[in-house]
Each structure stands twice: as C-alpha cells, then as structure tokens.
Amino acid sequence: MTSAPLSLDRARPTPPPRPLQRPTADTPISPAFQTQPKSTPPTLRALRKAFQNQQNISEMLRHQQNRIENDAEIIEIAYDVQAGSYVSLQATPERQRFQAAYAGALVSVIDALGPCRSLFEGGVGEATTLAPVLKSWGGELPTTAGIDLCWSRIRWAKRWLHQNGAASVFLASAALDRLPFPDNAFDIVYTSHSLEPNRGREQLLIRELHRIAARYVVLLEPSYELATAEGRQRMDRHGYVRDIPGHAKRLGLRVIEHSRFPFTHRESNPTAITVIEKDRRAMATDSRPVCPACHSQLQPTDGFLFCAEGCGRAYPVLHGIPCLRVEKGIIASQLFDFPVA
Numbered sequence: 478m479t480s481a482p483l484s485l486d487r488a489r490p491t492p493p494p495r496p497l498q499r500p501t502a503d504t505p506i507s508p509a510f511q512t513q514p515k516s517t518p519p520t521l522r523a524l525r526k527a528f529q530n531q532q533n534i535s536e537m538l539r540h541q542q543n544r545i546e547n548d549a550e551i552i553e554i555a556y557d558v559q560a561g562s563y564v565s566l567q568a569t570p571e572r573q574r575f576q577a578a579y580a581g582a583l584v585s586v587i588d589a590l591g592p593c594r595s596l597f598e599g600g601v602g603e604a605t606t607l608a609p610v611l612k613s614w615g616g617e618l619p620t621t622a623g624i625d626l627c628w629s630r631i632r633w634a635k636r637w638l639h640q641n642g643a644a645s646v647f648l649a650s651a652a653l654d655r656l657p658f659p660d661n662a663f664d665i666v667y668t669s670h671s672l673e674p675n676r677g678r679e680q681l682l683i684r685e686l687h688r689i690a691a692r693y694v695v696l697l698e699p700s701y702e703l704a705t706a707e708g709r710q711r712m713d714r715h716g717y718v719r720d721i722p723g724h725a726k727r728l729g730l731r732v733i734e735h736s737r738f739p740f741t742h743r744e745s746n747p748t749a750i751t752v753i754e755k756d757r758r759a760m761a762t763d764s765r766p767v768c769p770a771c772h773s774q775l776q777p778t779d780g781f782l783f784c785a786e787g788c789g790r791a792y793p794v795l796h797g798i799p800c801l802r803v804e805k806g807i808i809a810s811q812l813f814d815f816p817v818a
C-alpha cells in the first residue's frame with residue numbers, strides 16, 4: 478500500500494506576493510470569504526446599507542456564498558450588523574411595559590428558587606431582558622454577567638445597562654458552547670430565546686450552561702411542542718430548538734418545572750419555562766471569567782487577557798469588551814519573554 482505523497486505541489490509556480498493594501502471600509506469583513514474566489518464578498522459598508530434598506534442580511538450572504546443554510550459566521554455577521562435594533566424596539570411605552578412584565582415574571586421564578594447572589598444570562602444580546610430583570614430585582618443586586626457571540630451587541634448591552642442604572646455587569650463576547658467561566662460559577666444561569674436558533678445543538682448547550690450553574694438553570698425558550706402547526710412550520714424553517722425538557726432529561730439532569738410562560742413576544746413562537754435543579758443547597762463562590770479553551774485563570778496584560786497558567790492564549794479586549802472565544806485567542810507562549818517596547 479502506498480501512501481499519498483505530501484502535496485506541496487511543486488509543479489505549480491509560486492504566485493507573486495500580492496501588494497499590501499491599507500484596509501478601508503470597503504475591505505471584505507471576513508478573511509473566510511476569501512475561500513470563495515468566484516464571488517466578491519459584500520463590504521461592511523454594503524452590509525450596513527442593505528440592513529438600513531431592510532434587506533435580509535443572512536439571505537444576502539447565503540446568496541453570495543451560494544449556500545442554502547446559514548453557517549455560524551453568517552449568523553454572527555447578520556446579528557452583528559443589526560446590533561442596536563433590539564434597543565430601538567424599547568422606545569415605545571407598550572414594549573417597555575411588556576419587557577418589564579416579562580422580566581418581572583422571570584424574577585418571581587428566580588426568587589422562589591431561594592437566595593441568588595450571582596446571576597448569568599447566556600446570549601444576553603443587547604441586555605433588553607437583563608436590564609429590566611435587574612430593575613425588578615428586590616434587595617441587593619447579585620454579581621451579574623452576560624455573554625453574547627456578537628461584539629457589537631455587547632457594546633449596545635453595555636450602553637443599555639448603563640442607561641438603566643446597572644453599570645457593573647461583566648459583559649463579554651463569547652460562545653454558548655464554550656462559556657468562559659469555571660464550573661458552578663453562578664447561583665442561577667438563565668437564557669431568554671438564545672438557544673432558539675440551535676436545533677440539533679440543544680444538549681451541547683444545555684450541558685454547558687449546567688456546568689457553570691451552581692444551583693439552577695432557568696430556560697425561557699420557544700416550545701415547539703406548544704406551538705400551532707403553523708408555528709411549528711415557521712420553527713422548522715428557522716431551525717429552532719425542540720423538546721428542551723426532553724433533552725435535559727436525556728442528559729440525566731433534574732427538570733423540576735416545565736410550563737408555558739405567561740408572556741410571549743410572538744404567539745407563533747410560544748415561550749416556555751424550564752427549570753433544571755443542579756444543587757439547591759450549593760452556593761457559587763467564583764464568578765470570575767476564565768479561559769474558554771482550558772478554564773484557567775486569565776491575567777490582564779496590555780489590551781489582552783492572557784491564559785498564562787493554562788494554554789497560553791491571549792484574548793483581545795476591544796474597547797473594554799473581552800472577546801473570550803477560543804478561535805479569537807492568539808497562541809503567544811512567549812508573551813512575557815520580551816520587554817514591552
């Protein structure tokens with residue numbers, strides 16, 4: 478049996494180096510697009526203009542990449558470009574009343590679960606749920622953190638929390654399947670329609686949320702099972718989650734409540750509440766962020782958070798917002814071996 482030769486393709490001449498170009502607003506926003514040589518990727522400017530003209534960004538990117546389904550990058554770009562739109566929605570008194578009622582009902586559930594000294598929202602978006610949750614909190618505010626995949630949405634979340642008097646929340650760009658916190662980091666971990674577009678990844682994400690919870694996981698997510706036939710069709714089309722309590726039980730977790738939530742943003746996408754008990758007597762002790770790759774402590778250094786004791790990744794902190802995603806970490810094993818110029 479002969480093994481395939483290592484393909485260095487010597488017969489092909491080396492192409493001349495491309496001249497370095499200064500990036501502009503028209504520079505393609507993702508190097509990943511460069512693997513699609515046949516089509517020109519839309520620029521950041523074009524994407525923002527398309528969004529202003531109410532075009533569907535995901536559809537535009539799918540078309541450009543000649544693909545049928547969204548991939549993770551398309552979802553991230555589409556959400557990042559539309560960052561700010563959830564905060565804009567809060568402008569009307571009706572919407573503010575709804576959000577206050579929705580958050581108030583969630584706080585009542587959390588209250589009934591006993592003392593909560595630390596709280597985490599996975600997929601915090603622009604903090605349009607977290608801000609009213611903290612507003613309707615009775616007594617001393619818990620140590621609070623939230624993450625979202627999109628940097629721009631976290632930037633809006635930071636502003637929205639500040640405007641709503643809750644400036645001390647720790648916010649980071651991070652992924653739901655690689656949360657940058659140690660095991661048992663928060664008394665209560667919750668989500669609000671953030672597992673939603675992740676059909677097929679339900680168990681992966683529930684397991685990760687459960688890992689960082691000390692006492693309870695509270696999931697406000699759409700219920701496929703409670704939806705009408707028309708609603709289910711829509712959820713099928715968008716790839717929304719199904720059977721959250723079933724997935725939790727199959728992971729061996731203890732589901733103590735699953736019911737329709739009294740408030741729902743859209744009738745065709747009914748919200749259900751699922752409460753998973755981990756250890757009702759436990760208490761979280763350390764909510765500080767850690768390396769998402771290896772869970773070691775992070776050391777602040779020169780605009781980065783460095784995983785000095787673990788895997789040696791340096792994570793950028795962009796305008797005060799840590800980007801704690803494994804693929805954003807720069808392996809820099811010799812970071813401290815040279816004097817800083």
Ligand SMILES: [Zn+2]
Binds near residue numbers: 770773
């Ligand atoms: Zn690490």
